[in-house]
Structure formats: C-alpha cells, structure tokens
Amino acid sequence: MASCEKFTEKIFDYVDSLIPADKKKEVQSHLEECSQCRSVFNDAHSARQQLRGLKRIKTPPDFDTVLRARIRMERSLTRRGMFDWPLRLPIYAVAGSLAVITAFFILSNFRNNPRLNLNKPQIISQPYTQSSPDNLSNVAVTPRERVLFPMDKFSPLVGRGTPLNSEELDRDSNASLDSVRGVPKRAIHPVEFEIEF
Amino acid sequence: MSAHKSGEYQPTDEDLIERFQRGDLYAFDLIVKRYKDQLLNFIYRFVGSQEEAEDIVQETFLRVYRKRKAYKRIAKFSTWIYTIAGNLARTELRRRKRRRLFSVTDMGFEDRDYEISDDGLSPEREAHGVMQEEIIQKEIEKLSPKFREVIILRDIQELSYEEISKIIKVPIGTVKSRVNRARLRLQSRLKDLRSKK
Numbered sequence: 001m002a003s004c005e006k007f008t009e010k011i012f013d014y015v016d017s018l019i020p021a022d023k024k025k026e027v028q029s030h031l032e033e034c035s036q037c038r039s040v041f042n043d044a045h046s047a048r049q050q051l052r053g054l055k056r057i058k059t060p061p062d063f064d065t066v067l068r069a070r071i072r073m074e075r076s077l078t079r080r081g082m083f084d085w086p087l088r089l090p091i092y093a094v095a096g097s098l099a100v101i102t103a104f105f106i107l108s109n110f111r112n113n114p115r116l117n118l119n120k121p122q123i124i125s126q127p128y129t130q131s132s133p134d135n136l137s138n139v140a141v142t143p144r145e146r147v148l149f150p151m152d153k154f155s156p157l158v159g160r161g162t163p164l165n166s167e168e169l170d171r172d173s174n175a176s177l178d179s180v181r182g183v184p185k186r187a188i189h190p191v192e193f194e195i196e197f
Numbered sequence: 198m199s200a201h202k203s204g205e206y207q208p209t210d211e212d213l214i215e216r217f218q219r220g221d222l223y224a225f226d227l228i229v230k231r232y233k234d235q236l237l238n239f240i241y242r243f244v245g246s247q248e249e250a251e252d253i254v255q256e257t258f259l260r261v262y263r264k265r266k267a268y269k270r271i272a273k274f275s276t277w278i279y280t281i282a283g284n285l286a287r288t289e290l291r292r293r294k295r296r297r298l299f300s301v302t303d304m305g306f307e308d309r310d311y312e313i314s315d316d317g318l319s320p321e322r323e324a325h326g327v328m329q330e331e332i333i334q335k336e337i338e339k340l341s342p343k344f345r346e347v348i349i350l351r352d353i354q355e356l357s358y359e360e361i362s363k364i365i366k367v368p369i370g371t372v373k374s375r376v377n378r379a380r381l382r383l384q385s386r387l388k389d390l391r392s393k394k
Contacts, residue, residue, distance in 0.1 A: 012377045016351075016358075040381065043388075047380035050333055050387070051352035055326075057241055059233045059251065067229065067255055071262055 003030070004037055011037055015044045210274035218265050225265075228274075229258055235354060236282050242349045243286045244293075245338045253289060257282040272363070279356070279364045283346060290342055336386050344379035351376045 010027045013019040019027060031038045208216070208224075210231065216224035236257060241250035260281050261268075268277055337345055350361045351372075358376075362369045 009373075012373065015377075015380075043384040044377060044380045047384040047387075048352050051337075051348065051383075052355070054242075054330060054333065054353060056234065056238055057247060059237050059254070063233060063251065063255075064226075064229065067258055070255060070259060074259065074263070 004034060007034075007037055008040075011041050012044060015041060015048055211270055214261075214265065214268050214274050215270070218268070225262065228261070228278075232275075232278055233258075236278070239279070239349055239354050240282055240286050242334065242337055242353055243283075243342075243345060244289055245334065249289060253282065253285045256285055260285075273360065275356075276360055276363045279350070279354075279360075283364060287342060287346075332390060333383075333387070336383055336390075339386065340379055340382065344375055344382065347372055347375045348379040348383070352380070 007027060007030050010019060010023060014027050031041055213224040213228050233254060236254045237250055240253045241247050244250055257278065261278060346365060347361055350356045350364065358369050358372050362372045
C-alpha cells in the first residue's frame, strides 16, 4: 500500500505522458503487479482518451460578419460618445441657466413672503399673564389670544381628536376653566388657542 | 502558435496583438481566425449550449478588441484570451443558476443543436457516436465548474498544466489533482451508465 502511494503521482504523469523515460519502466512494472493501481490508471486513461476523441465543433459561417457588425456598432457608439458632447453643449447650457433662474426666483419669493417663514411660531397679540389659581381676580388674559404655529398655515389637524373651529375651541376652553376653577390651561392645543371670558 | 509553418513566416499571437495594439485591424482578424474554433469548443463543453457558447466567444473577442491596450507581453496571449473566455463562461453559469431558481422548466438535452462534421461513418455508427458524445457531454456538465473547467482545458483543449494554472490562477499541483479527480469521477459515472444498459 505504501508503495502504491509512492506511485500515485507517477501513474497520473504516465496517463498524461509526462513521465521521464527512466521512470516509465518502474511505473509499468508496478502496474503489472498492482491491480488497484492498474484500475486507477485504466479509468484515468480511458476518460482522457474519450475526451480527446470528442468531435470538434466549428463556428457558423456568419460568425466573422456578426463580430464585425458588433465591433462597428461599438466603434460608432464610442465615437458618438466622444464627439457628440460639443453639439449638445448649447442645450446643456440653456437647461442649466433655466434651472438656476428658476431656483433663484423660488428662493427669493420664499424668503420675502412672511407667510412662508417657517422658523418660529407667530404670536398675534400679547401673551396672557399667568397668575395663581387662588387669585382669580388677577387673571389677566388678553381676550381672543391666538398663537399660530408654522404648520397651521398648511395643514389643519383634521380628524385627530383636535378641535377644528372656534366653537369647539370655546367649548374646550370653558371646560378647562370649569375643571380648574377658571384657570385656563396653558397651550392645550397645538393648532389654535382661544380663550374667552 | 509557431513562428514558422510550412516554410512560411507565421507571426506569433503576441506579435499579432502588438500589431493590433498599433492599429492593425488585419492582425485582429488573424487572431479571431486562430482562436474562434478552439474557444468555441472550450466554452461549448463548459456551458453545454452551442448558441450560448457562440455568444460568449463573440463577447470574448469584443473584450479583446476593447481592452487590447490592457494586454502586456509578460503573459502569453493564449492565457489572456482563455482567462477572458473562462470568466465569461463562469458568469454565464452563475446567471443560469440564478435563472433556474426562478424557472421550473429547463432546456432538455435533446433541444440542443450540434454541428457535427461528417466523417464518413454509417448512419448507425454515426448515431451511436453522437449518442456517446451526448452522454459524455452530459456527464461533463454534471461535474462541478472547477473540475469541469480544468478537465476541458487539459483533455479537450490539450493545454499544459502550467498554462491552465495561469488561466485559472491556482497552483499547478491543485490543477493536476483536480484533473485527475475529474477524470476518475467522469469515468466512474460513465461506467455506471454502461453497466445499467
């Protein structure tokens, strides 16, 4: 068995006809003696012979024509890519200028329009003065005080359990006054805040 | 390729690609003429479809055309072109594997087109020969790509172990071991098929 391991590589070299002439005899005599190695040699040799004997296929007659057409197409595409950009330059320039002018007008309108200032909420009228609940006579709340938050201008919160109109706001405000003995709750509503006494 | 054949000067592949790099399109035509059939056989045995093999060979030559400047004379031209073709064939096999994941049906072996040259055999013997070829091709396709590629390059394309090692970028010892294992595996399957008949 040990001698078989020694011969394995040589057997495969023999199959490939890569074995040196001086080693050839040694391998041949081992193959005559060892049936296991002979079987390996025969299998490898047979597979090689069958593969070498496979028919060779040929490219179809139009192979070169198709290849040339593909190359021509590729060359024309490359050329078009290389030389078309000067032709397209005026179009790119006009399109770019239009984009810059449009962006400039949009931005300038946006900055000059106070209704579109989204940075901070606008407080229309003075904010009320908070006082302690014990001293109700000192409650100094400006009637119909209104705080407008930026997003109120765009999307009134519809259908989220939030009062939408002044009637509902009044009702809510009165309810809160009842429950805390006339002291209005602060900023209970993110959309519109109205207090009436 | 030999430099001299029947007394007439034959430029080497490396000479041809250098001429092509300098803009000689006739040199490219000669490269196509030398390699189209051998690459077609390699790819056809690898992917198992002549139509796909033709596409891959076309793509290989297109890549050679496109990347001609990338070739450096430090490597053999044949190694370079076989590497390109092998990479494309492996990509095709991977793509096919992905496609098979989504497709239940697969092309039957009988659907394939073969272009077998007429060697004067009787119809019965020819039919037997074609059948044998089909069986062997089917068994080659059952080998894993890493075994399939080396056995085709060694036993069908008859490239040296050194060149195969450079093409697939693995050590020579690994190539030899893969070739021998592939041969024994193939022969064992062919034996099984024959014993079943």
